[in-house]
Amino acid sequence: MAAPLAWQESHIPVAGLPLRLRRAGPRGAPPLLVLHRDSGTPDQLPIHAALAERYDLLLPEHPGYGQSERAPWMRHPRDLVAIYQGLLAALDIPRASLLGLGFGGWIAAEMASLAPRDFERLILVGPMGIKPPQGDILDQALVSHTDYARAGFHDQAAFAAVYGAEPSTDQLVEWDLCREMSFRLAWKPYMHSQTLPHLLGAIRAPALVVWGAEDKVVPISAADRFMAGLPGAKLAVVPDCGACVEMEKPAEFARLVTDFIG
Amino acid sequence: MHIMYFTEQPMATYPADKGLEFGATALMFSNSHFDPAEGSRLYNEYIEQYVLAEDVGFDGIMLNEHHNAPFCMQAKANIFAALLAGLTKRVKIVMLGNPLPLAENPIRLAEELAMIDMISKGRLVSGFVRGGGQEQLATGVNPAFNRERFEEAHDLIVKAWTQPGPFRWEGTHYQHRVVNPWAVPLQKPYPRVWVPGVISRETVIWAAQHRYPYIALNTTVEQTQKIWDLYDATAAEVGFQGGPEYHGYLKQVHVAETEEKALENARQFTWMQGEFTGLAHPVWSTPAGYSSPENRRGFVEFSTGRGSSPRRRPSFDEQIRDNMIIAGTPKTVIAKLRQVMEATRPGIMALWANDGAVSHADSMTCIRLFGEEVLPAMRETAKALDLKSPFEAETPVSLAYSQDLQPRPVAAE
Known part of the structure; x- marks a missing residue:
């Protein structure tokens, strides 16, 4: 395995919150803001290393997830939109590209719709945020933390490669914190917005929508809604892959990103 | 002492094999296994039992509610x-009580x-609860805001009962343009509020801070004593002396004409304990955000089968040995209840007398x-031990309506 990615870690004050940020890659390269899943984000992933070769990679942790302090007042993913706009302003980054993973895809889509001029490219991976026309977004309240994380992978060996076959108790505690914050933000309607389908039309950034063909978390039928709302967007369906495309097929996913952003 | 009769109102006539096959008898266990003809019979039997409980001299009847589970038929x-x-x-x-967080409209x-x-001419004791974890899921209420909503x-509710309307309520979880309910309680300043609970420290502290009696639900003697220590320490901090009139205790107690019959029927208590152990679903019973943060690690370990339930119950024989379940002829039960009363000194006792498939x-x-x-x-024992109920001790309804407070700082722990 390659040497671990050397993150520069800092806490950036945004709206009174010390937001945890990990940053890697060449400064001056195109900035890429990664918005993580509702299960938080591992520190070291092959996809991080791959993207940090070409981009100024920004990996913040949502407040209330992992080690970022919870904001008890937050009630909607749109609150995170304001936080991340604040982060980009604090870092003096006028035009980033957004990579939104699952729940983070919802935040990214909201960001790009609320500030259409601000973003270079938009990449959404199995995004939540829109009610699928067929099926429902998997309700994590009804399944164990491990089962929910496993549901994100088509190939369970890929899950084990990231989290271990039996995730540690520390990992379970982290997932429970993440889950609690997700409930605080998106309990009802669960993990989707009734206005986002309409707001997508405001987005100007060229968009790439990526979906694992075997996604068990967000039914792929939702891709139709995103494609209908994002004129000119490209859709890439990754075969033999679950929801967590960036973790299950990192090399293939990295190619999709670099082909799209450049 | 105030002595109450309690039953969970079990619906034990569902096919047990289906429950075992499904692996849980809660939340997602299909209501296609509910038989309304049996439900109708049971509801009416429970009414007869309550009426008899009054006739034979119980002081109170304790009621509760649960959702999506056969262990309790009371949905409201x-x-x-x-x-x-x-x-x-x-x-x-x-x-014991109305689950406040489940209410979208507390008014x-x-x-x-x-x-x-x-209607009861002032006989209501209005206990409030947070509702179990799975109740939040059954009713679509956000578990992460459970305590705030409570x-x-x-x-x-207390403001609506005590302040003349109309008034406006712009809260965090509840907003009401006009609060002006035409019906207000007969009892003044408002009906007594008792707060039951099992393991949450926060609830014990909250009850004591309001001077509401706390009813320990089927806890062990040791757990109960710890709860009283915490309650009384908090009471001292806010300015009143705790003691039996603020301490309630629910016990599983079954009495029959023979020891054998009593033990046979008492085994039905473990049927219900499936909710808390074998047939409960660890994920559903403890949604993220519902429990105290200090219990988070314990619950996530339990949910993966790595740890035992923080609400774990021992075997039937152990529960009989340790007076967790008391069963026998009146003579046996009287002696064991005396031991429990001496060890825990409650002023309120709830006797959870019949459960599972015990016949009418x-x-x-x-x-x-x-x-x-x-x-x-029991009344003789209570007299000898000086165990007074809140009614006998004429305690104030709440801290806000107390005129005898002497607050002093006490280190909680």
């Missing part, structure tokens, strides 16, 4: 409370409870034997 405790308000004459109707609860209080709904006839016999033999003996 206020319905039975309303029935008892009309069907009984003397007993206190003790709600409706305030109205219903006020009606029950008036406290805000309580404050709103045996339930009625149990209630009759309680009245004829056990209750008089």
